[in-house]
Amino acid sequence: MSETRELILEAKHVTKRYPASGDRMLTACQDVSLKFYKGKTLGIVGESGCGKSTFMRMVVSLEQPDEGEILFHGRDISRLKGRELRQHRQKIQMVFQDPAEAFSPKMKVMDIICEPLLNFKRIRKSEKEAVARKYLEMVELPGDFALRYPHSMSGGQRQRVGIARALVLEPELIVYDEATSALDVSVQKTIVELLVKLQKEKDIAYGFICHDMALVQSLSHQVAVMYLGSIMEVLPGEKVASGCRHPYTKAMIDAVFDLRMDFDKPIKSIESEAPSPLDLPAGCPFQNRCPRCMEICRREKPALRQIEEDHQIACHLYGQQGEQR
Numbered sequence: 001m002s003e004t005r006e007l008i009l010e011a012k013h014v015t016k017r018y019p020a021s022g023d024r025m026l027t028a029c030q031d032v033s034l035k036f037y038k039g040k041t042l043g044i045v046g047e048s049g050c051g052k053s054t055f056m057r058m059v060v061s062l063e064q065p066d067e068g069e070i071l072f073h074g075r076d077i078s079r080l081k082g083r084e085l086r087q088h089r090q091k092i093q094m095v096f097q098d099p100a101e102a103f104s105p106k107m108k109v110m111d112i113i114c115e116p117l118l119n120f121k122r123i124r125k126s127e128k129e130a131v132a133r134k135y136l137e138m139v140e141l142p143g144d145f146a147l148r149y150p151h152s153m154s155g156g157q158r159q160r161v162g163i164a165r166a167l168v169l170e171p172e173l174i175v176y177d178e179a180t181s182a183l184d185v186s187v188q189k190t191i192v193e194l195l196v197k198l199q200k201e202k203d204i205a206y207g208f209i210c211h212d213m214a215l216v217q218s219l220s221h222q223v224a225v226m227y228l229g230s231i232m233e234v235l236p237g238e239k240v241a242s243g244c245r246h247p248y249t250k251a252m253i254d255a256v257f258d259l260r261m262d263f264d265k266p267i268k269s270i271e272s273e274a275p276s277p278l279d280l281p282a283g284c285p286f287q288n289r290c291p292r293c294m295e296i297c298r299r300e301k302p303a304l305r306q307i308e309e310d311h312q313i314a315c316h317l318y319g320q321q322g323e324q325r
């Protein structure tokens, strides 16, 4: 990433636990520290249940962390309440996986797009249609769609409406929670191209949650790899395939399907199951699946360390300078 990047939001040592049956606690996020920069995309990738959505829900103030801070321009937003929280919500918006679930089927597209503006009294009702048309054109849909209902649109068109709705408040950060996962691959590509174009035009920071390694690295300036509630590795998107070092990231790269795959070579898959987040092991969370596991890995959790500019890793295999032990 360029040297001129401007920090917008920083999560510091964020932990989130939920009570479970039998007085147990489920650890969804453990000591997560990540940064979001203006005009840049931070992708978060990991298997289902790794805590990526929980982390982003804390970033958009839908959940409160149990420990740690979420600093927005240096101010902790994790404990905001009432009017302050409501005002802050204009700065960070979210696009959900399934727009059909996120919209009321009884609302016209112009009402869906303009609802946030009306909530904050930023436009009058008489301005709705004109504003909706402007944002529909921004997401490359015909302005006439303002008068439609969501059920008369395709999945890709509905997701564009979701993006328009997130844009109307002119937020500084938009979080996309698996926003392209439910779409056909060809539609996915056009939506990703739209997101890249809008980011360039508006200099917005993006948080992009995805379980598709190939997609997330193509879109993200930085990629954070998450496993069982912890960050395993953070590195530039362009270096994910060639420069990743963590055994879990490498295993995920090996699992990416390639059309030019040599089927004579054995397919490498990750052995065994991830442990339950109700019963996290002492030491490295990846220990029971890691082919490089050492004795220290079973007793000491590796800290996330900077090994190069823009490259952090949590693994006992690497020393302070990133040298392999």
Ligand code: SF4
Pocket (backbone or CB within 6 Å): 246, 247, 248, 284, 285, 286, 287, 290, 291, 292, 293, 294, 297, 302, 314, 315, 316, 317
């Ligand atoms: S810390 Fe140990 S178990 Fe964990 S990924 Fe590194 S080598 Fe494997």
